[in-house]
Amino acid sequence: MKEVNIYTDGGARGNPGPGGYGAVLLFGKHRKEVCGAFRHTTNNRMELMAAIASLSLLKERCRVVLYSDSKYLVDSMTKGWLEGWKKRGWKKAGNKELLNDDLWPKLDEVSARHEMEWKWVKGHAGNPLNERCDELVHEAIDAGVLEEDVGYSKGG
Numbered sequence: 001m002k003e004v005n006i007y008t009d010g011g012a013r014g015n016p017g018p019g020g021y022g023a024v025l026l027f028g029k030h031r032k033e034v035c036g037a038f039r040h041t042t043n044n045r046m047e048l049m050a051a052i053a054s055l056s057l058l059k060e061r062c063r064v065v066l067y068s069d070s071k072y073l074v075d076s077m078t079k080g081w082l083e084g085w086k087k088r089g090w091k092k093a094g095n096k097e098l099l100n101d102d103l104w105p106k107l108d109e110v111s112a113r114h115e116m117e118w119k120w121v122k123g124h125a126g127n128p129l130n131e132r133c134d135e136l137v138h139e140a141i142d143a144g145v146l147e148e149d150v151g152y153s154k155g156g
Contacts, residue, residue, distance in 0.1 A: 001115065002027060002062045006054045009069060009123070009133035010046025018146060019043065021050035022136025024129050025057065032057065033132070037140035038149040045152055046137070047073045048103040055110040063115045069123030069130055077118040082108060102151035 005026040012019030020037035047070035
């Protein structure tokens, strides 16, 4: 099974505001960067989008270590939160609304294709790949090609 390391980041200026995501995928000597941006979104949505976009690029089952500076993302995937939300029909305990309920099922689907390990890294702490992902976020926003985040617009 191929082993892929992925570094991801997401952010929004204003939160909510214009936002973007960036990811660096590493496989052997190969490196791929991906990014995107939205007119009006949140940091957390972009953290999820970075993971979804990067995992969606993998064409076959891989062993993936995904690094993120988002506790929201990593804790959700490693502490059983996602499985609980899924069992409750994408609701929090007590039938409470789950934020970003349009993205969690997508993330569940794309991550289930792979053997996943989720690792938290401290953001803005000098990790070159985490820093590059942050640069990709801002490059994507600054490029001005901002999509509509339909899920956020619908209250996702």
